[in-house]
Amino acid sequence: MGNSAKLDEIDRRILRELRRDGRLSNLKLAERVGLSATPCWNRVKALEERGVIEGYAVLLNQKALGLPDTVIIEVTLDRHDDDTLERFGAALAELPEVVEAYLLTGEYDYLIKVAVAGTEGYEQFLRHKLYKLPGLRHSRSTFVLRCLKKEPSVQP
Template structure:
């Protein structure tokens, strides 16, 4: 198996550091070093190197959307009328300004965008359509699916391998 051309090579110690931080991002450097079998100084240097190389992009808390009043997830497929750079840029900027949009991706296939949205329920979703999405010019059509149950949500790909 070969890695993607722009991927970063990680040794097993780097992977142990990343697994520990992915599981518990608030670990002190001393605790992290003890978990991965390093002394604090080399551990700190490795973490800083992983940050500098862009492998670690930041640290944050995982929030419970339901506790914040947004228990429902909607996947919205959007097709635009045109595909000029200007149209794509304006659509992307408009989506970025909507706080309920958790993720928006330009995709291949029949649709142009796949949007992951957090909402309080169907009325909130209707409001999103009316007051946000359908006010963005250039939409040909959209399709939606409410997520019934999230089966997996993973940000760490440490155990994934590229297909040959």
């Protein structure tokens, strides 16, 4: 993003603090980055307006929600025309189990990360959802044993 070149060290400190805790009050954030409240608020607003800060979210624990397992799925479609890619991508985005989905170059067309409850939950996802999506030709699945790193965004 071209905006990254315009970030100074104070902007980066603001982003690092908000990345750690997006619920920080402006007063606490200003204190941590060495600004008074108004200039800090102005900088945060400018970062939001420039699209550097895309939004704020709550991180949910998928295990606590009854979906302790993560499966990575590589998908190949039967065709690669714009209509097939668009229809498959739109249908994929509607599935609540899908946490992340990427259109790829290379051997597979999509890389999908899903949250499920064990092999039984995964079988249900495959049979009743993924295999019913338009254009799917082949998929390959891998269960995640342990997550070694998971960040909500890149480190500024």
